[in-house]
Amino acid sequence: MPSTNCAGHEELYAELNGYIDSVKNQPGSLINVLHRAQEIFGYLSEETQQHVAEKLDIPLSQVYGVVTFYNFFSTKPKGKHQIKVCLGTACYVKGADRVLERLKEELGVDLDEPTQDGKFSIHAVRCLGACSMAPVVLVGERDFYGKVTPDEIGKIIEKYKEE
Amino acid sequence: VKTPKSVEAKKVTEEERIVLKRAGKINPRNIEEYIALDGYQSLAKALKMRPEEIIAEIKESGLRGRGGAGFPTGLKWEFTMKVNAPEKFVICNADEGEPGTFKDRLIMEGDPHSVIEGMLIAGYAVGANKGYVYIRGEYYESVDNLRTAISQAYEYGLLGDNILGSGFSFDLTVRLGAGAYVCGEETALIESIEGKAGRPRLKPPYPPVKGLFQKPTVVNNVETFASVPAILLNGSNWFKSIGTPSSPGTKVFSLCGNLVRRGIVEAPMGTTVADLIYKYGGGIEGGKKLKMVQTGGAAGTFIKAEEISAPMDFDSFKTHGASLGSGVILAIDDSHCAVDVALNLMEFFAHESCGKCTPCREGTRLIVNMLKEFSKGRGSHEMLDNLYNVAYTMQNSAFCGLGQSVPVPLTSLLDRFRDEFEAHIDALECPSG
Numbered sequence: 001m002p003s004t005n006c007a008g009h010e011e012l013y014a015e016l017n018g019y020i021d022s023v024k025n026q027p028g029s030l031i032n033v034l035h036r037a038q039e040i041f042g043y044l045s046e047e048t049q050q051h052v053a054e055k056l057d058i059p060l061s062q063v064y065g066v067v068t069f070y071n072f073f074s075t076k077p078k079g080k081h082q083i084k085v086c087l088g089t090a091c092y093v094k095g096a097d098r099v100l101e102r103l104k105e106e107l108g109v110d111l112d113e114p115t116q117d118g119k120f121s122i123h124a125v126r127c128l129g130a131c132s133m134a135p136v137v138l139v140g141e142r143d144f145y146g147k148v149t150p151d152e153i154g155k156i157i158e159k160y161k162e163e
Numbered sequence: 164v165k166t167p168k169s170v171e172a173k174k175v176t177e178e179e180r181i182v183l184k185r186a187g188k189i190n191p192r193n194i195e196e197y198i199a200l201d202g203y204q205s206l207a208k209a210l211k212m213r214p215e216e217i218i219a220e221i222k223e224s225g226l227r228g229r230g231g232a233g234f235p236t237g238l239k240w241e242f243t244m245k246v247n248a249p250e251k252f253v254i255c256n257a258d259e260g261e262p263g264t265f266k267d268r269l270i271m272e273g274d275p276h277s278v279i280e281g282m283l284i285a286g287y288a289v290g291a292n293k294g295y296v297y298i299r300g301e302y303y304e305s306v307d308n309l310r311t312a313i314s315q316a317y318e319y320g321l322l323g324d325n326i327l328g329s330g331f332s333f334d335l336t337v338r339l340g341a342g343a344y345v346c347g348e349e350t351a352l353i354e355s356i357e358g359k360a361g362r363p364r365l366k367p368p369y370p371p372v373k374g375l376f377q378k379p380t381v382v383n384n385v386e387t388f389a390s391v392p393a394i395l396l397n398g399s400n401w402f403k404s405i406g407t408p409s410s411p412g413t414k415v416f417s418l419c420g421n422l423v424r425r426g427i428v429e430a431p432m433g434t435t436v437a438d439l440i441y442k443y444g445g446g447i448e449g450g451k452k453l454k455m456v457q458t459g460g461a462a463g464t465f466i467k468a469e470e471i472s473a474p475m476d477f478d479s480f481k482t483h484g485a486s487l488g489s490g491v492i493l494a495i496d497d498s499h500c501a502v503d504v505a506l507n508l509m510e511f512f513a514h515e516s517c518g519k520c521t522p523c524r525e526g527t528r529l530i531v532n533m534l535k536e537f538s539k540g541r542g543s544h545e546m547l548d549n550l551y552n553v554a555y556t557m558q559n560s561a562f563c564g565l566g567q568s569v570p571v572p573l574t575s576l577l578d579r580f581r582d583e584f585e586a587h588i589d590a591l592e593c594p595s596g
């Protein structure tokens with residue numbers, strides 16, 4: 001998450017700069033730098049993109065072109081807990097659309113927009129490579145839930161409400 | 164509902180294994196356990212051979228690319244070896260974006276060193292000293308295991324300078340993909356490693372001639388590399404004794420959809436769809452009936468329940484209209500409507516079209532719009548003809564394999580379930596509910 005606290009902000013940029021310096025001379029390092037930047041800031045603001053462009057000494061338009069091409073990168077803040085619902089065919093035939101509908105209802109938001117408290121956002125993705133567990137929901141980066149039914153959605157959300 | 168950190172697929176039954184011989188039996192984060200089960204023996208053998216001998220053995224084995232297109236691996240290596248260049252590269256395609264496919268993830272999680280060993284052998288054979296593994300950003304467990312394996316290989320002198328005292332040097336780096344299906348296409352992948360937006364390049368020239376940074380490059384799938392060490396160790400005749408004459412060896416299949424047992428299974432090439440569904444997959448769950456199977460992945464064909472005697476090998480497309488592709492078996496039961504299945508799939512392609520060429524960018528959009536009308540019961544005969552027209556145009560004029568292959572699943576559904584599409588013409592609601 002972006003920090004409004006200025007000192008914290010600088011710290012985050014220092015962390016990013018450290019990474020950039022370590023890979024700067026490798027050809028084609030832009031994508032890895034953006035991965036790291038998104039990990040640090042949660043999303044890639046215009047300011048962050050500008051910073052990356054300057055540090056790597058490439059045009060901002062090039063950075064922007066790459067950021068908008070890849071699904072993984074986001075230019076808008078996301079919820080603290082990002083909930084990804086797989087709509088790939090294997091999940092779809094196991095009822096992923098119903099899981100997604102319930103999730104939207106429970107959180108009262110549409111796709112890709114954070115809840116008012118900033119805690120959650122819902123994203124539709126295409127195949128997470130866990131098709132044997134379809135339908136699959138992924139919270140954050142590593143918490144996979146398999147064979148999810150709409151009725152289990154409440155329980156899953158509950159676990160992250162306090163965090 | 165919480166599943167283990169790595170969402171584990173069940174071993175379906177005991178099968179004949181080459182690629183998954185060690186997966187589940189060894190600790191993938193301990194190089195010693197890999198070495199104890201013949202690991203890096205094949206590399207040691209390769210480093211004593213001449214590159215031409217290695218390539219001859221791989222050619223003789225008949226190994227074909229496991230990424231989907233089935234191009235002969237030995238031939239690809241030979242092309243790359245023969246180009247005279249000061250610098251060459253080896254790339255492992257671990258982008259695995261095909262919906263329904265999860266075999267490469269389990270290979271990398273379960274036996275990462277087999278992929279590294281295959282890449283090393285390729286590097287030595289073609290004269291490359293640098294390799295990249297381009298891996299899906301979301302595959303955290305695979306990335307971790309592979310990175311651990313790479314650093315252990317460096318410690319043991321199996322990567323880096325003067326490997327096993329042979330004078331051959333090879334460096335290996337992991338690159339993360341960033342969620343674009345088209346980046347699995349080898350030239351788009353190469354653009355992405357170069358740090359750009361991953362839009363495909365014109366082929367030819369193929370990567371063996373002009374690849375990464377315009378240098379000769381071998382690009383192979385994870386499963387292809389993982390097959391190499393066993394072939395070199397046991398010989399091409401052994402490999403050819405498994406599978407079919409035109410598609411030797413085994414294939415790792417991803418079983419998914421409405422099956423009782425879903426997971427991966429390694430079976431000989433030529434195993435029938437019926438065996439994969441009933442013998443390994445335990446049949447259709449919930450007492451429902453099998454309606455159709457999509458084989459090969461999103462770009463693969465749909466076949467009807469009556470057609471499941473089709474064998475799964477690279478020829479099956481010609482002989483039975485079933486694609487092997489990346490080895491997906493997606494079973495769909497009779498509670499699903501063919502129009503909805505088509506719509507879900509085509510929305511995927513519309514989303515993943517990179518927008519570089521008009522036939523694909525506009526074609527996928529048009530197809531989705533027409534299918535939406537069908538799904539609301541507002542289809543027409545004219546639209547049905549138009550779906551074929553757009554498909555035909557895309558097949559012939561799209562720039563890369565993504566757009567060119569969209570018509571394959573679409574027309575296979577239209578051909579086989581025409582009555583169902585027609586039932587959505589001037590209907591008040593979806594007839595299949």
Ligand SMILES: NC(=O)C1=CN([C@@H]2O[C@H](COP(=O)(O)OP(=O)(O)OC[C@H]3O[C@@H](n4cnc5c(N)ncnc54)[C@H](O)[C@@H]3O)[C@@H](O)[C@H]2O)C=CC1
Binds near residue numbers: 239462
């Ligand atoms: N594993 C996965 O997740 C996915 C796999 N696919 C598969 O990808 C396949 C299409 O891949 P493409 O690379 O577009 O097919 P392609 O037919 O253009 O190439 C296949 C391979 O053979 C090589 N090749 C072909 N002709 C050559 C020549 N004359 N000289 C040197 N090398 C040559 C190419 O470089 C490439 O590595 C489809 O069959 C589909 O099943 C598609 C999407 C996802």
Ligand SMILES: Cc1cc2nc3c(=O)[nH]c(=O)nc-3n(C[C@H](O)[C@H](O)[C@H](O)COP(=O)(O)O)c2cc1C
Binds near residue numbers: 234
């Ligand atoms: C749209 C598209 C996506 C692809 N995605 C993958 C992929 O995720 N993994 C893969 O190995 N090959 C993929 N391919 C095929 C590659 O272009 C290439 O044929 C393959 O990596 C060659 O390796 P192989 O000869 O070992 O199969 C894709 C092709 C297309 C057209």
Ligand code: SF4
Binds near residue numbers: 517
């Ligand atoms: S066919 Fe589709 S994915 Fe391929 S270059 Fe054209 S728009 Fe991009």
Ligand code: FES
Binds near residue numbers: 089126130263
């Ligand atoms: S289709 Fe959902 S995880 Fe593969």
